[in-house]
Amino acid sequence: MPSDYPTKLSELPKEERFNSGHRLCTGCGAGTIARLMTKAVDKPLIVVNATGCLEVSGTIFPHNAWSVPWIHNAFENAAATASGVRAGLDVLMRKGEIPKRDIEVVTIGGDGGTYDIGLQSISGAIDRGEDFAYICYDNEAYMNTGIQRSGATMHAAWTTTSPVGKVQQGKKRSKKPLIRIIAAHGLEYAATASVAYPLDFVRKVKRAVDIKGPAFVHCIQPCTRGWRFDTSMSIQVARLAVESRFFPLYEIEWGHKFTINHPDKKASKIPIEEYLKYQGRLRHLFKPEKNEVIINVIQEYVDKEWNRLLELCKHSEM
Amino acid sequence: MQMTKVLGMMGDFAVAEAAKLCNPDVVAAFPITPQTIIVERLSEFVADGEIDCEYITVESEHSAMSACYGASSTGARVYTATASQGVALMCEILYLVASARFPVVMTVVNRALSGPISIWCDHNDAMLARDSGWIQWFVEDCQEAYDSTIQAFKVGEDRRVSLPVMVCLDGFILSHSIEPVAIIEPTDKKTIDGFLPRRDPLYRLDVDAPIAVGTCAFPEYYMDIKKAQNEAMRNSKEVIKEVVEEFGDRWGRYYPIVESYHMDDAEVALVTMGSLTGTAKTTVDEMREEGERVGLVKLRCFRPFPIEEMRIALRDVQACGVVDRAVSFGSFGPSYAETSSTMNTGREGPLFRNFIAGLGGRDVTVADFKKMYEILYDDLKKGVVEQPITWYGIRKEV
Numbered sequence: 249m250p251s252d253y254p255t256k257l258s259e260l261p262k263e264e265r266f267n268s269g270h271r272l273c274t275g276c277g278a279g280t281i282a283r284l285m286t287k288a289v290d291k292p293l294i295v296v297n298a299t300g301c302l303e304v305s306g307t308i309f310p311h312n313a314w315s316v317p318w319i320h321n322a323f324e325n326a327a328a329t330a331s332g333v334r335a336g337l338d339v340l341m342r343k344g345e346i347p348k349r350d351i352e353v354v355t356i357g358g359d360g361g362t363y364d365i366g367l368q369s370i371s372g373a374i375d376r377g378e379d380f381a382y383i384c385y386d387n388e389a390y391m392n393t394g395i396q397r398s399g400a401t402m403h404a405a406w407t408t409t410s411p412v413g414k415v416q417q418g419k420k421r422s423k424k425p426l427i428r429i430i431a432a433h434g435l436e437y438a439a440t441a442s443v444a445y446p447l448d449f450v451r452k453v454k455r456a457v458d459i460k461g462p463a464f465v466h467c468i469q470p471c472t473r474g475w476r477f478d479t480s481m482s483i484q485v486a487r488l489a490v491e492s493r494f495f496p497l498y499e500i501e502w503g504h505k506f507t508i509n510h511p512d513k514k515a516s517k518i519p520i521e522e523y524l525k526y527q528g529r530l531r532h533l534f535k536p537e538k539n540e541v542i543i544n545v546i547q548e549y550v551d552k553e554w555n556r557l558l559e560l561c562k563h564s565e566m
Numbered sequence: 567m568q569m570t571k572v573l574g575m576m577g578d579f580a581v582a583e584a585a586k587l588c589n590p591d592v593v594a595a596f597p598i599t600p601q602t603i604i605v606e607r608l609s610e611f612v613a614d615g616e617i618d619c620e621y622i623t624v625e626s627e628h629s630a631m632s633a634c635y636g637a638s639s640t641g642a643r644v645y646t647a648t649a650s651q652g653v654a655l656m657c658e659i660l661y662l663v664a665s666a667r668f669p670v671v672m673t674v675v676n677r678a679l680s681g682p683i684s685i686w687c688d689h690n691d692a693m694l695a696r697d698s699g700w701i702q703w704f705v706e707d708c709q710e711a712y713d714s715t716i717q718a719f720k721v722g723e724d725r726r727v728s729l730p731v732m733v734c735l736d737g738f739i740l741s742h743s744i745e746p747v748a749i750i751e752p753t754d755k756k757t758i759d760g761f762l763p764r765r766d767p768l769y770r771l772d773v774d775a776p777i778a779v780g781t782c783a784f785p786e787y788y789m790d791i792k793k794a795q796n797e798a799m800r801n802s803k804e805v806i807k808e809v810v811e812e813f814g815d816r817w818g819r820y821y822p823i824v825e826s827y828h829m830d831d832a833e834v835a836l837v838t839m840g841s842l843t844g845t846a847k848t849t850v851d852e853m854r855e856e857g858e859r860v861g862l863v864k865l866r867c868f869r870p871f872p873i874e875e876m877r878i879a880l881r882d883v884q885a886c887g888v889v890d891r892a893v894s895f896g897s898f899g900p901s902y903a904e905t906s907s908t909m910n911t912g913r914e915g916p917l918f919r920n921f922i923a924g925l926g927g928r929d930v931t932v933a934d935f936k937k938m939y940e941i942l943y944d945d946l947k948k949g950v951v952e953q954p955i956t957w958y959g960i961r962k963e964v
Binding site: 292293294296303304307308309310312314315316317318319320321322324325327328329330331332333334335336337338339340342343345346349351368369371372375376 | 624637784
């Protein structure tokens, strides 16, 4: 790990640029992600925010939790908005209208604004090679509107639009492979992260903003309201997502060079059940009786994806 | 008066030349017929270094307007152009640009909306945006398209206004017709000889003085924000008049927001927007030769709607036909509804009739306008308008 990346949380800047007073729920990791992001960037920063929990909770007029310039447009267009901000800054600096500065443009959106409604605008911005970093905080549903399924919702999870009924047991399909879709654009840097591993997240955000061009960080963020667990358990669940290999931590450079970077690589793999059992949205897999079939299907999916990742890493070394 | 050169050019070329003259900092656009030539020309200007501009080749009109919003937030001068489905796709963001008070200038090359798909002219695309908070002008010819584009930046960026401006020109009828256009050749290209100084924004995203743009407003604030926006729109009318006056004094071409043509002693009048105006003026000339007391009112500025000016323009006529190149299904045409409502606050006023005409590029000729005036004379004879909405020029079998 290069020396300019912090090795302890205490090495992060003390200055707060996403402040207390926001209206995010108790135990919500989105605030942690926003706060850590501003500390990771540690430079003049403009934040572009897609509509979602973080957006609506941080800036209810006339209040504002951000002490950096912040802009929100709509749900599906944060990446296009960021393209405009970047272009405006670049041209005005070039023309001497504003002072020449190294200003980072960081775009942040939830899984709804990233996986689904915003995917086209993100693809366009990456395709154009816009100089910006995009951070997706993935809480696996449209949480801001009250827990509706998204392309990020895991298989079998209950949401208000993938209910558990007599003939349907939660969401029918697995998560959309977002990071591979993003990486397929061939951008210099894309990475997954978890709110349970702040130093890993900080390192990845730093790397993303240092790149001239588009970069992408995809961070899993368990939602206490939508996943139905106690507000004290957000970080624990986010760690189990990684330890169970449901949401492995890895980086993809130039669309093809894969590197797994689990901070605790040596830890033995935890069965998926350990991750699932804390989540009320998956209660139907355990009560009234255990649904071994679906749990096995999820375990097989995790194993298959992990093996695919190992293969891709092996290919990268060749 | 300053020197100008007259060239023959299509409307789209004229608009691209005008946009270039205004030195936009950022252009974000997506091609769509019949706007394409504008964005092609601008990308050539950028490629040849004729303008110093960031040109964002977005993947959709939705992203075009989204990028315009982002770019304008930095204080940049921003331009785009679209048509038809493009307006429809960016509609959501039009409201946000206006609400954020970003003076983006957009050319709308008017084209019918699908379906059925049609590439030809009508105004329903711009009418989609009539309540979005954009200033909207409809131009009569290529010269006016050129001049209006330049005026649009000055009006929109005026701190008393700070609103986006939409300049609408009729697809193909103007966009692809070659007309003589007087080109401005300024000595000081940076400011068009002082007419258009650099944008001085009300606010901008500044890392030294952070602000939040696009926040959430609860019921305690939302309505007041909308009221303030409406005040800006209403105030813009006087600024438009000032700018048009200054432009006219410099270059000799004046564009009143409501133009009265032979209205002094007119008995019956038509109201038109866009290129229909030119044909209607010819009709008035011919009918005046024949001794008919007909007149015409050209509604150039649709937003803000010139309530007082329309009332004054039409107060002395006995019958008035409002021609809409747009339709609001199950109701009156949009400009009819607004024009007639300005007159009916008192009991006195002309008889009113709405002509829905020229949708999807259907031709409206001098003979057609003559027929419309005749229908109005019939109304006058009867003293009453029985069926106020006439779909003019419908196929007999329909």
